[in-house]
Amino acid sequence: xxxAPSALGLGLLLTSAVVVAATxxxxxxxxxxxxxxxVAAPPLxxxxxxxxIVNAMAEFRDGKRPATVMDRIARGFxxxxxxxxxxxxxxxx
Numbered sequence: 001x002x003x004a005p006s007a008l009g010l011g012l013l014l015t016s017a018v019v020v021a022a023t024x025x026x027x028x029x030x031x032x033x034x035x036x037x038x039v040a041a042p043p044l045x046x047x048x049x050x051x052x053i054v055n056a057m058a059e060f061r062d063g064k065r066p067a068t069v070m071d072r073i074a075r076g077f078x079x080x081x082x083x084x085x086x087x088x089x090x091x092x093x
Contacts, residue, residue: 053086
């Protein structure tokens with residue numbers, strides 16, 4: 001009998017994870033507007049590792065990486081928001 005509640009709990013957890021993964025975090029759609037398949041502006045973020053995206057955003061935010069607009073965009077996101085967006089983008093491969 002203890003198996004049924006565990007299986008039910010696991011099913012709910014997995015269903016929740018799918019819903020969360022499918023819902024873009026705040027700001028993600030603005031990133032995918034330029035960095036998704038079919039858009040001219042490289043790089044294609046869905047093909048990059050999460051840590052590369054997070055590190056690049058930190059470098060843009062801190063002025064360590066040259067940019068035209070990304071330095072201003074990066075300042076609008078916290079480290080946690082950047083990681084959430086990067087994770088969501090990479091999961092769309």
